[in-house]
Amino acid sequence: MAMDLGRLAKQKSGNRRIRGLGSQILREQTALSGRLRIKASDLGIELPSTEDLRGRRQISALERDSGRAFDKKFLQVLFEDHRRDLAQFRKAADNLNDSALKVFAGTGMMILEEELDSIRSVSGKK
Numbered sequence: 001m002a003m004d005l006g007r008l009a010k011q012k013s014g015n016r017r018i019r020g021l022g023s024q025i026l027r028e029q030t031a032l033s034g035r036l037r038i039k040a041s042d043l044g045i046e047l048p049s050t051e052d053l054r055g056r057r058q059i060s061a062l063e064r065d066s067g068r069a070f071d072k073k074f075l076q077v078l079f080e081d082h083r084r085d086l087a088q089f090r091k092a093a094d095n096l097n098d099s100a101l102k103v104f105a106g107t108g109m110m111i112l113e114e115e116l117d118s119i120r121s122v123s124g125k126k
Contacts, residue, residue, distance in 0.1 A: 001055040002029040075123040
């Protein structure tokens with residue numbers, strides 16, 4: 001979902017900082033997703049190819065917004081999505097036995113935490 005959010009920000013936001021954040025999210029999440037797909041393939045795990053229903057609804061709603069309304073909702077959705085993802089990565093890191101997957105989860109957590117810092121900076125959240 002974060003990649004779709006990044007694309008939307010680049011296309012729809014009139015705010016330079018939000019477009020820049022969208023570019024950052026798109027770039028970093030594309031790389032992280034690629035590494036995840038490789039790990040999953042190596043382990044014979046098939047990842048879902050589509051977004052969950054909540055994610056699709058949020059993206060659809062954002063596609064209809066523009067201007068400041070878009071920017072505000074975008075930052076809210078992106079922030080909450082990252083918080084949920086970070087919680088999942090933490091849970092995985094705590095419960096995984098495979099050392100390579102633990103390293104991957106740790107890397108993912110680091111990326112998500114840095115992106116959350118960027119989201120907070122752009123949105124003014126603490």
